[in-house]
Amino acid sequence: TVGLWALFTPTAMDRDVIFGKTPTSSFAITVTVGFFAFECSALLISDIVFKSANVLLNLHHWLSLVGYYLVLQTGANHLFACKGLTLEMSTPFSALCWTMLKCGKEKSWIWKANQFLLVHTFHCRSIVECYFWYVSYVHWDYIYTQxxxxxFYALYIQLPLVTFVMTPYWTYKKTIQMIEQKDWNFEDSAKDKSYNGSIKKST
Structure with missing residues (x-):
């Protein structure tokens, strides 16, 4: 419901899909740049320390950081940037999923409920992405020229990647995870719990 309200409630941003903005959108963009700067830094340090890297996750975070920074600097594209934040609706459920895996609670009913909601949020991401393609189609002449x-390049490089690669892949992986309860960031999790960061003590 909140996501639908965020997408379809008309604001000043909808009246001008490129240069429309609100005080709230300006604040949200500023906070988001800080968030992705932190995320990229943490991801980089983690990759170096643990000598592993998730290509799609890195690509998503770094492209987002660049994109939101450009929005902040130019003052344009608040509509796509702010409504695009609804794509992060999966984050709380994904974090809880990871935490419960590390706590060995992957057989609990809370895990199952969370996984159901997590997969649902990834399906909802596709709705947001389709909305962006629709807005792009309706306002294409204005977007292309102004x-x-x-x-423009930051948006239309990332949008196809998110729509046709990232969201379908992550939806598939999270759906599989409902059946095979393991952290798919660590493919050897069934073999070596200590390597993938389990907080449970070995016996």
């Missing part, structure tokens, strides 16, 4: 070039 959107700042850097913002």
């Amino acid at each position: 959107m700042p070039t850097s913002v």
